Amino acid sequence: MNHDFQKDIAGCGLTGLISKKRTRVSGAIIAKSLTLMTDRGNGLGAGYAAYGIYPDFEEFYAFHIMYDVQSARFSVEEYLKDNFHVEKVEEIPTTPVPEIAINPLLVRYFISPLKDKVTGSGGEEDFVVNVVMKINSEIDGAYVFSSGKNMGVFKGVGNPSVISKFFRLDEYEGHIWTAHTRFPTNTPGWWGGAHPFTLLDWSIVHNGEISSYGINKRYLEMFGYKLSLLTDTEVVAYLFDLLIRRHGLDVETACTILAAPFWKDIDDLDPDEKEMVTALRQTYASALLNGPFSLLFGHKNGLVGINDRIKLRPLVAATKDDMVYMASEESAIRAICPVPEKVWAPRAGNPVIVTLDN
Amino acid sequence: MFKSQAPPIFRATIDTDKCIRCKRCIQNCGWSTYSWGGDRVQIDTSKCVNCLRCYHYCPTEAIEILKEETRFKDNGYWSYNHIRNIKRQAETGGIPLTGMGCDREGTILFDHLMLDACQVTNPSIDPLREPMELKTFLGKKPSKLEFTKDKNGKRKLVTKMPPNLELAAPVIFSPMSYGSISLNAQKVLARAAKECGILMNTGEGGLHEDLKPYTSNIIVQVASGRFGVNPEYLNAGVAVEIKIGQGAKPGIGGHLPGEKIPLEVAKARMIPVGTDALSPAPQHDIYSIEDLRQLIYAIKEATNYKPVSVKIATVHNVAAIASGIVRAGADIVYLDGFRGGTGAAPGIIRDHLGIPIEHALAAVDDRLRQEGIRNEASIIAAGGIRSAADAAKAIALGADAVAIGTAALMTMGCTLCGKCYTGNCSWGITTQRPELTARLDPEVYAVRLSNLIRAWVHELMEVLGALGVNAVESLRGSRERLRGVGLDAQTLDMLGIKPAGR
Numbered sequence: 038m039n040h041d042f043q044k045d046i047a048g049c050g051l052t053g054l055i056s057k058k059r060t061r062v063s064g065a066i067i068a069k070s071l072t073l074m075t076d077r078g079n080g081l082g083a084g085y086a087a088y089g090i091y092p093d094f095e096e097f098y099a100f101h102i103m104y105d106v107q108s109a110r111f112s113v114e115e116y117l118k119d120n121f122h123v124e125k126v127e128e129i130p131t132t133p134v135p136e137i138a139i140n141p142l143l144v145r146y147f148i149s150p151l152k153d154k155v156t157g158s159g160g161e162e163d164f165v166v167n168v169v170m171k172i173n174s175e176i177d178g179a180y181v182f183s184s185g186k187n188m189g190v191f192k193g194v195g196n197p198s199v200i201s202k203f204f205r206l207d208e209y210e211g212h213i214w215t216a217h218t219r220f221p222t223n224t225p226g227w228w229g230g231a232h233p234f235t236l237l238d239w240s241i242v243h244n245g246e247i248s249s250y251g252i253n254k255r256y257l258e259m260f261g262y263k264l265s266l267l268t269d270t271e272v273v274a275y276l277f278d279l280l281i282r283r284h285g286l287d288v289e290t291a292c293t294i295l296a297a298p299f300w301k302d303i304d305d306l307d308p309d310e311k312e313m314v315t316a317l318r319q320t321y322a323s324a325l326l327n328g329p330f331s332l333l334f335g336h337k338n339g340l341v342g343i344n345d346r347i348k349l350r351p352l353v354a355a356t357k358d359d360m361v362y363m364a365s366e367e368s369a370i371r372a373i374c375p376v377p378e379k380v381w382a383p384r385a386g387n388p389v390i391v392t393l394d395n
Numbered sequence: 396m397f398k399s400q401a402p403p404i405f406r407a408t409i410d411t412d413k414c415i416r417c418k419r420c421i422q423n424c425g426w427s428t429y430s431w432g433g434d435r436v437q438i439d440t441s442k443c444v445n446c447l448r449c450y451h452y453c454p455t456e457a458i459e460i461l462k463e464e465t466r467f468k469d470n471g472y473w474s475y476n477h478i479r480n481i482k483r484q485a486e487t488g489g490i491p492l493t494g495m496g497c498d499r500e501g502t503i504l505f506d507h508l509m510l511d512a513c514q515v516t517n518p519s520i521d522p523l524r525e526p527m528e529l530k531t532f533l534g535k536k537p538s539k540l541e542f543t544k545d546k547n548g549k550r551k552l553v554t555k556m557p558p559n560l561e562l563a564a565p566v567i568f569s570p571m572s573y574g575s576i577s578l579n580a581q582k583v584l585a586r587a588a589k590e591c592g593i594l595m596n597t598g599e600g601g602l603h604e605d606l607k608p609y610t611s612n613i614i615v616q617v618a619s620g621r622f623g624v625n626p627e628y629l630n631a632g633v634a635v636e637i638k639i640g641q642g643a644k645p646g647i648g649g650h651l652p653g654e655k656i657p658l659e660v661a662k663a664r665m666i667p668v669g670t671d672a673l674s675p676a677p678q679h680d681i682y683s684i685e686d687l688r689q690l691i692y693a694i695k696e697a698t699n700y701k702p703v704s705v706k707i708a709t710v711h712n713v714a715a716i717a718s719g720i721v722r723a724g725a726d727i728v729y730l731d732g733f734r735g736g737t738g739a740a741p742g743i744i745r746d747h748l749g750i751p752i753e754h755a756l757a758a759v760d761d762r763l764r765q766e767g768i769r770n771e772a773s774i775i776a777a778g779g780i781r782s783a784a785d786a787a788k789a790i791a792l793g794a795d796a797v798a799i800g801t802a803a804l805m806t807m808g809c810t811l812c813g814k815c816y817t818g819n820c821s822w823g824i825t826t827q828r829p830e831l832t833a834r835l836d837p838e839v840y841a842v843r844l845s846n847l848i849r850a851w852v853h854e855l856m857e858v859l860g861a862l863g864v865n866a867v868e869s870l871r872g873s874r875e876r877l878r879g880v881g882l883d884a885q886t887l888d889m890l891g892i893k894p895a896g897r
Contacts, residue, residue: 040874040891249864249869250875252870252872259769283539287550299526299528300528309551313550313551313552320539320540321540323872327866328864328869329863347525347526347865
């Protein structure tokens, strides 16, 4: 087990929106919201996750991959061709901006696993997860930004407006967006280190520091996850993957595990509920996320916002028609939705769970 | 009879100007160091063990216990104890006995580990103002939970939870039998365990009638002598512990001489009065891991599946052994490090066999994780836990809870004189002499022991708060919150921690 790592520490701002009726919204909107929170980033990282942007390829896993070196692209593509049907390959369209002198090579792939390569009980999704783990941990200079269907992540080193301009975000339309601006305190910016972090169609943007990182990491390693990025946020993404996809728990139960209620409050629950929450805390003690955080968790069916159990990081939510907004600051919401119907600050540990209409 | 060439270690002195001839020192000393000489107290200093009972009970502070200045010539290789033991062995032909844990100097890993604290990027938490959770569950946990939903969409738990022991804090009392310690000492442990919401352990001495009101805070132990074991005993406590070994004396058994088996001890142990109580070195029905599995399941069957703990001394292959114990069905693995205490052990065994708890704990926690079975059993770390700081570090290395024996006895007056095996404990702890045990008032000393646990609880909360977490499970196994100072690369690697500065 690897213990000799250097952990990344960062402060942050985040924002997200969802249209329950799947109305697609331009990336320019979310960029406007994020760009407002200038004090929450220092220009060393910004990123966006978008859902519903690839309707023409919705059957295919959309891999966004960054390459630091050309040779890594050869290795990855050889590996992908051996294991996937590759429907389409293209470089992610970008616009040169003066603030970005050097950028990594950014390529997207629309692929589906070859049937005879998918073995074991985990099925197609486990197979894809293993491929992502393998590329990230074994192929130097290659890193998978995102790997879900009909979604993608655009992120890099720069402030929010630079990154949105660079990736031409105004050309994309999605029904869920999350976004993040970063304030790293100890590492030079690395494109892969920006948020969102993803696995399949899960994406996480996160503000805070997971003080329980050490045990969360070791817990995930027991289930075969390889934590290669050394950031808190990676832990959150993998925990959601473990709890929801592999253990089959619903989003609400996963949130009960990650920001567990206090024992004093559990004592007040009715006996059935008390037994259940006690069992959750006993079984998933090592998955408790402790320390200050607010985070947005996007997935193919919805968006979730959640705080740590004593709310040591800000999170505000608002609704307007079928739209739900969540952000670090109310101003970031009002920048794109000046007159919301309802604005509230979710309580500590109480998730805001929004699901897309069927 | 010639004068022993093993010189006295201490010099008991009485200031005759201050002495009022009240004779309390004579009365209090369990070793007969003092006697009445007609007009003054006479001192046989070779009998003094420096337990300080007389010092505390002298009303005029006339007593001073000094280190005997007359010593063998200093030698950097032949230590005082080497020379003294050779003299004693030459005189007796026997094995020098010791009590309490190994007192040899040497690297103490706990003292080289430093805990983390929050600054700027994450806030620390004030335990006096915010909730701070130490609640701990010992026992098997499922690797995942399954739920179904009823018609109204309400979730319902399908997974059956294995039985777990609930502790208010991650600290329990280590096993100490009635026989090795007095009934009053056991009562102190039982009362404090109940008061603090934690557990005590009978050790291998049966369960005395007087402890029955406390059984919801008692683990009963089954060891190689099977003393006091019957179905009622197995079912009396909240869990059963199988003792394979003890940190202070790995690989050897025990011998409680017949003189220390009065009626009450005999009743609890279910043996005749005055017979020697021999605990064989191995359990003679456990010569292999598969035998252990049979005993674990026999006990589970007999107790309607209460949690079973297996206690071992930390020896060289502790990780593989612990893994086998978990796979054999144990709910708890109790690791007893080489610094762990004892009522009696040959010095050679106590001081030279086994490995430190810090190494063993790290190795076992790693191994169980590598094998994906860490959830199958809880780990208790014991054998030299001296403070809440040691406890916090042990938890960060991977322990679910720590067990304390020596520290608990200190609240009853123990000064670590190390002469438990003589049965003369002047504090009434490791003796069955009625005039000595009567000194230990369970009510009074239970308050002191509860105070200690309460103090450690506060300290642990402060540490968690400084770490910026509000539940002990967020420190458990979180070695990222430890750094090593002055440890070599290989030791750091074994412990799975980084050096300070990285």
